[in-house]
Amino acid sequence: MKGFFVNYDKSERKKPSKISIYKGKILRGFKLIYNYFIGFYNVNISKPKSVDNLFLSEEHFRVSWEGNTFNKHFDPMMDFYEAENSENSLSLGMFQVNRNYYKKHRLMNLESYHAYFRINGKSQSLCFKDFKDFNYVIEKISKQIEVPSETIKKDINEMFNRLLLWEKIANFLLEEIRPKRVFLLCYYTITHFGFILAAKKRGITSIDMQHGGQGEFHPFYNFLNIPENGFTILPNVFWSWDKSSSNSLNKMFSKTKDHRTILGGNIWADYLSDARIDLNTEKKIIMYSMQTNSIPVLHDYIIKGIKSSSNEYIWWLRLHPRMKKLEIEELLLTLESENLSDKVKIDYGTETPLPLILTNCYAHLSHFSGCILEATLLKVNINVVIGEIGYNFYKELIDNKEVLYFNPTKKNNLFTYIEEIAGKLVIDNKNDESLNYKKIIKEKLI
Numbered sequence: 001m002k003g004f005f006v007n008y009d010k011s012e013r014k015k016p017s018k019i020s021i022y023k024g025k026i027l028r029g030f031k032l033i034y035n036y037f038i039g040f041y042n043v044n045i046s047k048p049k050s051v052d053n054l055f056l057s058e059e060h061f062r063v064s065w066e067g068n069t070f071n072k073h074f075d076p077m078m079d080f081y082e083a084e085n086s087e088n089s090l091s092l093g094m095f096q097v098n099r100n101y102y103k104k105h106r107l108m109n110l111e112s113y114h115a116y117f118r119i120n121g122k123s124q125s126l127c128f129k130d131f132k133d134f135n136y137v138i139e140k141i142s143k144q145i146e147v148p149s150e151t152i153k154k155d156i157n158e159m160f161n162r163l164l165l166w167e168k169i170a171n172f173l174l175e176e177i178r179p180k181r182v183f184l185l186c187y188y189t190i191t192h193f194g195f196i197l198a199a200k201k202r203g204i205t206s207i208d209m210q211h212g213g214q215g216e217f218h219p220f221y222n223f224l225n226i227p228e229n230g231f232t233i234l235p236n237v238f239w240s241w242d243k244s245s246s247n248s249l250n251k252m253f254s255k256t257k258d259h260r261t262i263l264g265g266n267i268w269a270d271y272l273s274d275a276r277i278d279l280n281t282e283k284k285i286i287m288y289s290m291q292t293n294s295i296p297v298l299h300d301y302i303i304k305g306i307k308s309s310s311n312e313y314i315w316w317l318r319l320h321p322r323m324k325k326l327e328i329e330e331l332l333l334t335l336e337s338e339n340l341s342d343k344v345k346i347d348y349g350t351e352t353p354l355p356l357i358l359t360n361c362y363a364h365l366s367h368f369s370g371c372i373l374e375a376t377l378l379k380v381n382i383n384v385v386i387g388e389i390g391y392n393f394y395k396e397l398i399d400n401k402e403v404l405y406f407n408p409t410k411k412n413n414l415f416t417y418i419e420e421i422a423g424k425l426v427i428d429n430k431n432d433e434s435l436n437y438k439k440i441i442k443e444k445l446i
Contacts, residue, residue, distance in 0.1 A: 032115050039116025048108065048176050052087035053078070056192055057185035059093065060321035061211065063353060068102035072268040072353070073185055073209050075102055080438050085446055090177070110191075113169050121168060123161050128153055159190065166194025174198050181445065182206045187235050188220040196235055206235040207445070209267075212370020214245045217393045221245075223252045230258025239264045242377060244396050262444050265435025266377055269355040277356045280348065283314040284362035286418070287349060289371035290331075292320040297331045301386075305414030306343050313415075315340075316349030316357065318371070363418050365406075368393045376402050382422060386414075 042048070055074040062069045071091065078089040095101065095109050128134050135149075142149040174182075174195075182199045184192045187208040199206045214221040223234070230236075238261045240246035246261045253259045279285065286309070288302065306315050319328065335341055349357065354371060355378060358364060363382035364375040368390035375383040376397060384404045385394050397403040406417055 032119070035112045035115035036119050039112035039114075042112055043116055043172065048090075048173060050176075050178050051090045052180050053081055053089040053183065054173075054177065054179045054181070054195075055089060055091045055183045055185075056195060057091075057093060058189070059096070061185050062099075062101075064351065065102075065353065067100065069099045070102045072271075073211065074183065076267050076271040076437065077183070077441065078103075078106060080441060081446075084438070084442065087180075087446075090179075092173075110169065113173070114165070117165055117168050117172070121165055124164065126153075126157050126160055162190045163193055163197075166191050167197050168194075170195040170198035171201075174202055174204060179204060184208050184235060185211055193233055197232060200232050200236075205237060207237040207239055207262075208235040209239045210241045210245060213368065213373050213393055214240075214248065216248065217389075221249065226252060226256050226259070228256055230256045234259055236260070237262055241266045241373060245373075262440060263435065264437055264440040264444075266355075266374060267437045268353070269374065269378060270435065270437050272353055272355045275353075275356060277352065279352070279357070279360055281314055284312055285357065285360065286313055286315050286415075287318065287357055287361045287364045288315060289318045289364070289366035289369040290320050290323065291367050291369060292323045292327065294327075294367070296334070297327050298334045299408070301408045301414050303334070303338055303340070305418075306340050307338070308413055308415040309343065313343075313362070315344045316361070317344055317346050318349040318354070318357075319346065320369070363422070365414075366390070372397075372403060382418060384418070 055071070055078065057071060057074060061071055061073060063072050064070070065072070074091060078091070081087040081089055089106055090108050091106050092108050092110055094111055095107055101107055128138070138149045138152055142152060182195055182204055184195070184206060185208075186192065187196065187206075196206050216222045221238075223231070236259060238246075238249050238259070240249065240261050240263050242265075243263065246263045249259075249261050253261070290297075309315070317331075319331075331346075335344055354374060358371075358375050358378045358380050361380065363384065364371065364380045365384045365386060366372050367386045372383060372385055372390070372394055382404065383402075384406050385391060385398065386406050387408060391398065391405055391407075394403050398405050404421060406414060408414075
């Protein structure tokens with residue numbers, strides 16, 4: 001429920017024309033029928049073969065690496081399982097036809113299965129009266145977010161049916177494939193919830209892989225009153241990057257044996273630890289990891305900081321993977337109107353693997369991005385959290401002096417602040433242990 005309202009979008013959308021709606025329905029209809037017949041063949045004739053490990057993630061976790069579209073969290077793991085233990089793996093998802101995927105034989109497109117089970121399935125209606133105090137909660141939330149309660153109930157019902165659909169798909173695939181483990185990036189999607197439920201029914205271990213900052217301010221990593229037998233919707237194992245993230249979860253899991261953590265580190269950073277790259281600049285790089293849904297896209301204090309920096313510095317902006325087209329367009333217009341194009345690079349900051357930038361940058365800045373945690377693990381000395389949300393999110397790291405804090409309401413110039421701390425402050429990083437993902441997999445997940 002909490003996750004539903006975190007992602008609930010009540011904004012008014014521009015209504016498309018009747019012609020575009022009609023064309024869209026026709027195209028989606030043809031695509032659905034086409035995929036249905038492929039799904040019929042896959043389900044009834046060419047059934048999937050058994051493998052040891054299943055991996056599920058969204059497309060935005062893939063990066064361009066050595067000429068391939070590479071899953072930065074999962075492909076290193078799959079390679080290791082194959083080389084070390086002769087275990088086969090499959091990566092499940094909605095894949096694009098025109099992308100050059102790394103080791104395509106490990107991919108299984110779920111689109112045809114979704115079409116087949118969707119056409120053959122039946123929708124169900126939730127009886128909200130059966131849930132104690134539910135209507136009261138919905139009415140209260142309805143007033144707060146200014147959305148009619150019936151609209152909210154309708155959306156919850158649709159989400160419930162999508163979950164049931166993905167559980168049916170997962171039931172079929174897990175029954176045929178019979179994996180030992182199911183790995184998930186961002187466990188809190190409807191697709192992944194379906195696979196978690198199906199895996200729990202079969203006693204298959206489900207593992208969520210950390211992909212950014214967690215802790216009590218992340219709604220999907222802050223659990224209250226966990227029952228002794230755990231939650232059926234949560235993974236069994238949570239792979240954590242650092243002790244702080246692991247300890248935070250373990251406190252919540254203290255009364256259950258169904259959920260636990262593995263302190264495994266950042267696989268992508270570990271994988272690239274021996275890689276070298278030419279960053280095409282001799283200037284000092286100030287890296288700014290951006291957020292999506294930020295208003296404005298580029299704050300005044302960022303603009304002033306960029307303008308205040310000398311030619312000795314270059315600012316690399318890293319776009320958030322889910323930034324909308326309109327946000328990017330607004331950013332480009334802002335850079336042009338403020339005459340910052342010569343001081344800023346977006347392509348290098350976005351396309352270059354993050355660990356390789358962080359190990360070579362002069363300073364790293366962000367409001368509350370998970371890149372802050374990655375920079376901490378990679379010992380970036382000038383690693384700055386900006387604003388109240390980031391302060392609350394990374395309070396423990398700030399208190400431990402592993403991360404710096406810039407309060408835009410009190411400090412005048414961001415670049416001046418960076419220069420000041422560069423000259424006199426040395427961060428005492430206490431997280432000195434090096435975590436090797438291959439060793440952790442051998443010890444905990446084989």
